[in-house]
Amino acid sequence: MKRLTIILLLISALCLLSSCATISLKSSSKTVSGVHPANVDLNGAKSITIMPFTVDSKTELKNQTDTTDAQHAAAYIRECLVSEIEKSKYLKYKTSGADVAVSGRIVKYIVETEKSNAGIVRSVVTAVDYEIRDTRSNSVISRNSTSVSAESKATVSAKRVPKAYGLIEPKLPRISTVILQDVQPYTVVNRISLLKVKKPSAMKKAYALFAEGNYSASMQAYLDIYKNSNLFEAGYNAVRLMQIKGDLESAKKLSEELFAKYKDTRIANVLHEIENQQKLKAE
Numbered sequence: 001m002k003r004l005t006i007i008l009l010l011i012s013a014l015c016l017l018s019s020c021a022t023i024s025l026k027s028s029s030k031t032v033s034g035v036h037p038a039n040v041d042l043n044g045a046k047s048i049t050i051m052p053f054t055v056d057s058k059t060e061l062k063n064q065t066d067t068t069d070a071q072h073a074a075a076y077i078r079e080c081l082v083s084e085i086e087k088s089k090y091l092k093y094k095t096s097g098a099d100v101a102v103s104g105r106i107v108k109y110i111v112e113t114e115k116s117n118a119g120i121v122r123s124v125v126t127a128v129d130y131e132i133r134d135t136r137s138n139s140v141i142s143r144n145s146t147s148v149s150a151e152s153k154a155t156v157s158a159k160r161v162p163k164a165y166g167l168i169e170p171k172l173p174r175i176s177t178v179i180l181q182d183v184q185p186y187t188v189v190n191r192i193s194l195l196k197v198k199k200p201s202a203m204k205k206a207y208a209l210f211a212e213g214n215y216s217a218s219m220q221a222y223l224d225i226y227k228n229s230n231l232f233e234a235g236y237n238a239v240r241l242m243q244i245k246g247d248l249e250s251a252k253k254l255s256e257e258l259f260a261k262y263k264d265t266r267i268a269n270v271l272h273e274i275e276n277q278q279k280l281k282a283e
Contacts, residue, residue: 012270016085025193026232034188034215034244036186036187038183038186040142042132042141044099045216049096049101051101051102051104053077053078053104053106054106064163069111072165072252073126073168073172074105074106076169088171090185098135099134103131105180106126106128122164125147125166128146129143130146130179134144193240195266202224215216219242230262235257239255239258250276
């Protein structure tokens with residue numbers, strides 16, 4: 001009986017190993033980066049200027065400290081933008097005479113300090129409305145808004161509660177990052193899994209291009225295989241590579257087509273992911 005139990009355990013272990021090996025042959029995960037196009041079409045602009053960021057006169061501020069902090073926040077966001085644009089390989093930064101201009105204003109700077117059983121907690125919210133204008137035609141290309149927030153850990157001593165600006169300052173560069181993604185291409189890093197099959201042999205060639213980092217050629221190769229053979233795995237991989245390239249509309253269209261044909265939960269999950277990405281870009 002004891003010997004039979006050992007044999008069964010060995011068989012189970014072998015089955016598990018075999019299962020794992022099969023999975024590793026069917027899919028491959030890799031951390032990849034892709035350059036996404038700017039979220040806003042700048043109509044061929046080659047240069048950009050960053051106007052002073054201000055605090056909107058309608059912003060409700062509780063006291064002079066909040067007013068000063070909001071002004072510092074506005075200046076810091078602009079400083080971050082200028083610093084990054086000066087390093088840009090897509091747009092030339094000019095102090096005047098640029099093709100497009102970015103301006104912004106803080107519309108919310110909310111500081112709340114609350115007491116609870118856990119202790120004293122301070123939270124800060126900063127919201128910015130910003131505008132991208134074509135200086136050549138003096139027309140608005142885009143208006144948008146974004147915000148960041150921060151919250152302190154609970155503390156029993158009022159003296160240990162962080163100052164509001166000290167809390168929010170490390171988060172402010174996120175606002176400049178959102179604005180930068182509107183005006184120039186940006187890199188997104190993802191970990192994706194491609195599906196692998198032994199046939200046709202073209203699938204191996206397409207994967208080899210992916211492994212080399214040639215995502216555009218790999219995507220086209222998978223797309224060609226899918227069009228010629230209706231192979232689900234090729235279509236799925238083409239969708240994933242479209243995501244890397246930032247072509248979310250094409251990725252969504254192909255995902256919908258694949259799900260309609262195959263009703264596969266894997267592509268349903270990817271479609272949901274793409275729709276969420278589109279919502280985030282629209283916000």
